[in-house]
Amino acid sequence: MKKAMIKSEGNNYSAIExxxxxxxxxxxxxxxxxxxxxxxxxxxxxxxxSTGIEVSFQIMPVNSDIPFLHSHTxxxxxxxxxxxxxxxxVDNDLFDIQEGSIIRVAPKGKRTWRNNSDNIMILxxxxxxxxxxxxxxxLDGFGVSGEILK
Amino acid sequence: MKKAMIKSEGNNYSAIExxxxxxxxxxxxxxxxxxxxxxxxxxxxxxxxSTGIEVSFQIMPVNSDIPFLHSHTxxxxxxxxxxxxxxxxVDNDLFDIQEGSIIRVAPKGKRTWRNNSDNIMILxxxxxxxxxxxxxxxLDGFGVSGEILK
Numbered sequence: 289m290k291k292a293m294i295k296s297e298g299n300n301y302s303a304i305e306x307x308x309x310x311x312x313x314x315x316x317x318x319x320x321x322x323x324x325x326x327x328x329x330x331x332x333x334x335x336x337x338s339t340g341i342e343v344s345f346q347i348m349p350v351n352s353d354i355p356f357l358h359s360h361t362x363x364x365x366x367x368x369x370x371x372x373x374x375x376x377x378v379d380n381d382l383f384d385i386q387e388g389s390i391i392r393v394a395p396k397g398k399r400t401w402r403n404n405s406d407n408i409m410i411l412x413x414x415x416x417x418x419x420x421x422x423x424x425x426x427l428d429g430f431g432v433s434g435e436i437l438k
Numbered sequence: 439m440k441k442a443m444i445k446s447e448g449n450n451y452s453a454i455e456x457x458x459x460x461x462x463x464x465x466x467x468x469x470x471x472x473x474x475x476x477x478x479x480x481x482x483x484x485x486x487x488s489t490g491i492e493v494s495f496q497i498m499p500v501n502s503d504i505p506f507l508h509s510h511t512x513x514x515x516x517x518x519x520x521x522x523x524x525x526x527x528v529d530n531d532l533f534d535i536q537e538g539s540i541i542r543v544a545p546k547g548k549r550t551w552r553n554n555s556d557n558i559m560i561l562x563x564x565x566x567x568x569x570x571x572x573x574x575x576x577l578d579g580f581g582v583s584g585e586i587l588k
């Protein structure tokens with residue numbers, strides 16, 4: 289089984305390489321609750337040592353689905369579809385998704401998704417604690433002096 | 439200028455469509471601090487009504503850079519490169535990046551990046567408040583009953 293590895297690290301960052309997204313099938317996630325391996329799923333938060341953000345990647349084979357609904361306790365999720373076509377369900381709403389579909393789901397939303405096409409689907413899922421964001425866009429950032437390395 | 443629009447919405451979610459990622463150049467971000475438009479940059483948190491996560495997308499032309507370093511006040515960032523090749527700098531470390539490079543940067547890290555190749559580069563940037571995440575991977579989630587719609 290492939291593992292994501294730290295490539296570079298410093299006091300203020302960690303950098304990893306997960307490889308080409310079309311090769312995500314080489315990863316497998318040992319699901320601690322389902323007690324089975326989920327092929328094509330990779331979580332990177334712990335290896336990145338992130339303290340506010342969890343990120344996962346998933347490649348879904350043609351005509352595959354997540355055969356259950358799930359909700360969250362404290363974490364908001366944002367689903368980002370970067371390849372393929374399928375459907376997404378939250379509570380009693382079902383809608384089509386494709387490259388460029390992005391869905392925010394509140395913790396208690398009951399969600400599932402499927403790849404109902406003849407091509408692979410690739411998605412990313414972001415998690416963070418609900419009601420913690422203080423600023424959108426660039427308002428938390430500020431320019432700093434320093435040498436830009438070449 | 440292209441704008442991301444809400445496609446579907448409910449009590450527990452908002453879904454938007456931003457289109458094909460290779461067409462991100464059709465978006466432009468009116469930067470409130472630089473007081474100029476940044477072409478190829480799109481923030482989606484506010485339109486998603488997210489409360490814990492900001493997400494932005496950026497397409498960078500061949501041989502282009504961010505000509506300044508920046509830091510953050512309270513927000514951790516995770517940079518995810520999904521197409522292209524270039525370089526990323528945090529503080530005094532400079533390293534190569536490509537599809538599948540993922541970098542967590544703490545608020546005070548001084549960061550910049552460049553596309554030093556002859557192809558476009560596409561990246562995503564996730565922001566959330568530092569030190570708020572309670573659980574990695576699936577530990578915040580739980581299966582729920584309900585009808586899976588077809």
